[in-house]
Amino acid sequence: MSEAASSSSSAKPASGSAPAPNAEEIERLLSREATAFQREIEVDRILKAFKLNPYEILDIHETATPEEIKKKYRHLSLFIHPDKTSHPRAPEAFDLLKKAESEVSDKAKREELDAVINQARVILLRTHNLPPNTPDDDPRVKSLVPPWRQQFLAKAKEMLIDEEVRRRKAVKMNLANEGLEARKKEEEVNAKKRKAEEEARWEGRFGSCIVPGRPSNDICTSETREQRVGNWRTFATNSKKKKKTKVTLLG
Numbered sequence: 001m002s003e004a005a006s007s008s009s010s011a012k013p014a015s016g017s018a019p020a021p022n023a024e025e026i027e028r029l030l031s032r033e034a035t036a037f038q039r040e041i042e043v044d045r046i047l048k049a050f051k052l053n054p055y056e057i058l059d060i061h062e063t064a065t066p067e068e069i070k071k072k073y074r075h076l077s078l079f080i081h082p083d084k085t086s087h088p089r090a091p092e093a094f095d096l097l098k099k100a101e102s103e104v105s106d107k108a109k110r111e112e113l114d115a116v117i118n119q120a121r122v123i124l125l126r127t128h129n130l131p132p133n134t135p136d137d138d139p140r141v142k143s144l145v146p147p148w149r150q151q152f153l154a155k156a157k158e159m160l161i162d163e164e165v166r167r168r169k170a171v172k173m174n175l176a177n178e179g180l181e182a183r184k185k186e187e188e189v190n191a192k193k194r195k196a197e198e199e200a201r202w203e204g205r206f207g208s209c210i211v212p213g214r215p216s217n218d219i220c221t222s223e224t225r226e227q228r229v230g231n232w233r234t235f236a237t238n239s240k241k242k243k244k245t246k247v248t249l250l251g
Helices: 002-011 023-048 054-058 066-079 090-105 107-127 148-206 216-243
Strands: none
Touching: 023 066, 023 090, 054 066, 054 090, 066 090, 090 107, 107 148
């Protein structure tokens, strides 16, 4: 009797210990861990995506409508939000995602982007001797090796890089031109400043021509003219004296 009681008491869980999780709780825990892992994978995918191609960052086709783009962005932004994943670079991926959505939502920027991408598509189709309007689901496109999508993304990347290089050169040239224009304006200002300083020194050298009780313009006009003529005559006379040399007779 005592042995049975002791065995039954030992089979009971110790007081204060947590109950074993059931199958539903285990499934929920595994699902949570899987979701967290998927979030980290998505963060890594965005970080590795080609930064000049917003479609690649958003993981969406180039023909997507504005509504599809917004829907995709909302889903990804919530999925990889820094508050929902412990990935250390989640904020960086979130910023890249936001920038990509902003670029394809801007009509002008998207038109420029699509022009480069469409050009890459046409060039790639021509290299395979296919018409430029050949759709992606064409059997000839599907049979390409490496796969068409892989070749297309590589060609688009190449052309987007070339376009970015041209854009940066243009910006650099514009900045250089702006700097040259700024230097010209600075030289003009300095020239005017030097001229004003010379005029001020001239006035300081020959004195003021303003006399109380008389119109300053009349006095300045006549007296300044007389002063300048006198100074010039003095300068000319001294120059002539310096030019005269004493001839020494030999013998």
